[in-house]
Amino acid sequence: MSRVVRVSREELMRMISILGEIESRRLDPFSVDVSSLLARLREIIERERDVETISLDAETLYRVSVVLGLQQRWIRERASSLFIDAGMVYSKIIGSDPKSLVAALLQAWRPIVRLEQVSVDLLLRGYQHFLSRPTRGSAGLEGAQLAVGKPGAYAAIESQISRELGELLAELSSMGSWVRYWDFINMGSDKRVRAYLLSYLISRGEADVRINSLTGEIWVKAAEKVSEEPRTTSLAVTIG
Amino acid sequence: MSGEDLGKLEKKMAQAVALILASGHRLPGVRGWELRRRLGKNFPKIINSLDSRLKQIGLRVKIVPDPETGPEDLDRARFYIVLSDPLALSDIQTLGYSLDELAILSATLAYLLAKNGSAAEKEVMEMLETKYPRWRVEAAIERLSRRGYLNRTEEGVLSVGWRTLVEVDRQELLKAFASLGTMESSEKETEKADSEVDEREY
Numbered sequence: 001m002s003r004v005v006r007v008s009r010e011e012l013m014r015m016i017s018i019l020g021e022i023e024s025r026r027l028d029p030f031s032v033d034v035s036s037l038l039a040r041l042r043e044i045i046e047r048e049r050d051v052e053t054i055s056l057d058a059e060t061l062y063r064v065s066v067v068l069g070l071q072q073r074w075i076r077e078r079a080s081s082l083f084i085d086a087g088m089v090y091s092k093i094i095g096s097d098p099k100s101l102v103a104a105l106l107q108a109w110r111p112i113v114r115l116e117q118v119s120v121d122l123l124l125r126g127y128q129h130f131l132s133r134p135t136r137g138s139a140g141l142e143g144a145q146l147a148v149g150k151p152g153a154y155a156a157i158e159s160q161i162s163r164e165l166g167e168l169l170a171e172l173s174s175m176g177s178w179v180r181y182w183d184f185i186n187m188g189s190d191k192r193v194r195a196y197l198l199s200y201l202i203s204r205g206e207a208d209v210r211i212n213s214l215t216g217e218i219w220v221k222a223a224e225k226v227s228e229e230p231r232t233t234s235l236a237v238t239i240g
Numbered sequence: 241m242s243g244e245d246l247g248k249l250e251k252k253m254a255q256a257v258a259l260i261l262a263s264g265h266r267l268p269g270v271r272g273w274e275l276r277r278r279l280g281k282n283f284p285k286i287i288n289s290l291d292s293r294l295k296q297i298g299l300r301v302k303i304v305p306d307p308e309t310g311p312e313d314l315d316r317a318r319f320y321i322v323l324s325d326p327l328a329l330s331d332i333q334t335l336g337y338s339l340d341e342l343a344i345l346s347a348t349l350a351y352l353l354a355k356n357g358s359a360a361e362k363e364v365m366e367m368l369e370t371k372y373p374r375w376r377v378e379a380a381i382e383r384l385s386r387r388g389y390l391n392r393t394e395e396g397v398l399s400v401g402w403r404t405l406v407e408v409d410r411q412e413l414l415k416a417f418a419s420l421g422t423m424e425s426s427e428k429e430t431e432k433a434d435s436e437v438d439e440r441e442y
Contacts, residue, residue, distance in 0.1 A: 025395050026358040077356045084414045086354040092420045093351065094370060098343035103329060104420055105346035108412035110322040111335070112403070113299060114268040115261040122262065 008044045012056040015041075019063035022070065029070035037064060161197075168197050169206055173222040178210065181218035252279050253290045260301070260321050267388075267402070269304075269320040276315060284314060300324040304406050320406055344368055344380040345389055349400060350417045352390075353410050358399035361392060 015037060022029055041064075045057045093101065172184065188194045198220065201207040205226045210219040255278055259270050275283045291301040299321055306316035327335075332342060351367060352359055361381075368377040381398070384390045388403035400408075 025360075026397050026399065074356055084354050084418055086351055086359070089350045089354040089414075089417055090367060092417050093347045093367065096420050098339055098371070099329065100420060101343040101346040102332065102339055104416035105342060105349070105408075105413065106327050106329065106332075107416040108409040109327065109407055110300075110302070110324065110409070111327075111407055112268050113261065113321045113323065 008048050009053060009056060011040075012044065012053070012060050015060050016056070016063055019060070019067050023063070023066055029067050029074050032067060034064060034068060034071075164193075165197055165200060168194065169201055169222060172198075172201070172207060172220065175221070178219040178221045181209075181220050184220055249286065249289060252286045253293065255279060256283070256286055256290050257321070260319055269318045269406070271315070272313075272317045272319065273315040275319060287319065294321065295324055298323060298325050302406060318406075322407060340372065340376065341380045341383065344372065344377060345384055346413075347371070348381070348384070348390065348398070349404060349408060350413055352398065352400050353414060354417075358397050361396045361398040364398050 018032065021027065022032060041057060041060055044053065096104075171187075172179070175184070185191050185194050185198070198207065202209055202220070206223055208221045208223050210221075211217070212219070256275060259275060259278060272283070275287070279286050287301055287303075294300050300323075302320045302322045303314070304318045304320065305311040306313060306318070309316045311317070332339065335342075337345075347368060348364055351364060365374070365377055365381070368381075372380075381390060381392075385392050385401065388401045389407075390404070391399045391401040393399070
């Protein structure tokens, strides 16, 4: 590749970058001289006709057209802003007290009116929709019957969970000092159940957690004394 | 118009109000096509009637065209209900904004609108810091951005947000700013004249 071609491409890329900056950072679109830019583009494309230069040239032309559009919008908006410039507004702001600034805003401000609560009409529509929903299958009904008709089943589950929690806590206490979280979880056959139960022990303050923020390692230990202070942080651990 | 037609129109207007005021979107207002779907193809007429009715109680329908399709495409335009008359200074207590926050909003919007809608955030902050401490300015800008009055970009540009485009009349605001000094002095003169009259009366 000749040096001239490389310089031309670099120049085109610089143009694209400048024009892109004007668009993305909403800078003054008149800060670039479009006519001299187009003249330079013509010079480059007349000299270099390889595919890469042509595609860069097309990209530059597109950016120029965007900036021209911005210039058109700029003029339109300037006209509608009564040609009051930012300098004048700045001096007005400096010389006015907050009350006057608010008074100026109130002259032009018409806030949106919006209902932000449920209306009776919406409630009725929701209720009708609820009634129109088909009843779910027998599994749901059985669940409901279980809740109403077999309260003893819940008590059995609860006592089982309490027992398992006690066993896990005893196991953790038997370790004595700090143990790696993943080592402890992997000791049992069902990792997910162990992780789930351990999260309960941690939430209840019966197990302590320590995290090494540098290595990301998590350590757990049975608490010597159950903390009565509420836990204000939470820790999410992904179980594979 | 027969009584039956009038009844239908009333019903449609009630539907339109419910749609515009209680839209379930994150943003307030409703698109034209949503109104068309519920009210039928004559929805612009219903909106006109609604607008006349709302004006009696100090409200009006505001139609904001979609920037891409322009004012002709009512389906893409967004319909809002806004206040039709200016608020008084004594009303701002009920709006949930402090006087300082509104002063910051006023100054920021006027400055941005005078610069065609956007400026470097740093530049705006420096301007506002001539009046308020930095923490106050940052908190206000953050809150106003969340409410949609301002728009912050990662490139450090502050521009007017969607809510400003709906709620604030650009020309009115700039006109009010242009007459700020004269407005204050005329207000002071009026106050002075009033007090002189009072003194003479006593």
